[in-house]
Amino acid sequence: MTSRIVYNGELRTTATHLQSNTPIETDAPVDNQGKGERFSPTDLLATSLGSCMMTLMGIKARDMNIDLTGVTIDIQKHMKADPRRVGGVEVTFHFPATLALDEKQKTILQNAALTCPVAKSIHPDIEQKVVFNW
Template identity: 60%
Template sequence: MPTIKTEYLGELRTEATHLQSGTVIITDAPTDNQGKGEAFSPTDLVAGALGSCMITIMGIAARRDGIDLKGSEMEITKGMSADAPRRIARVEVRLNMLTDRELSAEEQARLERAAHTCPVALSLHPDIEQAVEFVWNVAEKA
């Protein structure tokens, strides 16, 4: 059974529907590739998928260890190759990790390893540079 149904809407735009949930994502070609840039581009989704996968796998490992990562954020920068063929050359992910308590160096390393072994990171072509930075902070108690 398919996971996603995607329709080409014309004008370099698609509408992808996640069949289990009904969630819809619109993509648009970027302005530097003949598009309007009014939505995520397909390559933006690849870069975003890397970050989302990393933090999800970290969340699974953190939950197992009784660590709360709620409120953590990430910034993702995608770089396209300057030469042909057009492709993603580099994805920078800065994970601003917010924890409920001070973590030991071992706990941080375990979570960072989890991020680097997420399915998207392991599925991307090895020519795509994955530059990942972790910044660790403890949440202030309200």
């Protein structure tokens, strides 16, 4: 098993990663009857996309002896109604100004990000807009 989820009441859950015993709490968002005090499940979906992209870039960067420490990613989730669902995710990478890469290195890293398992698992109806700010 990967995780165990416990419903805590009041639209809050605690998911525990079984290998590490690390918890993640979720809340329903305010616009869907929740408190919005934690990530919502759909926030985690969008955030997982960015984390997966960064992980794949990190693996490729390590293979190329490139240090990506300090890269930040902004995630913007867009919801749709009827039925309520994630309609799009914007992923914006910001690379440190001190990171000097050539175009070939940038292309390799970008391709690694765009082929991450989460990106390939998200339904094609969910628009993925990815920006790399080198």
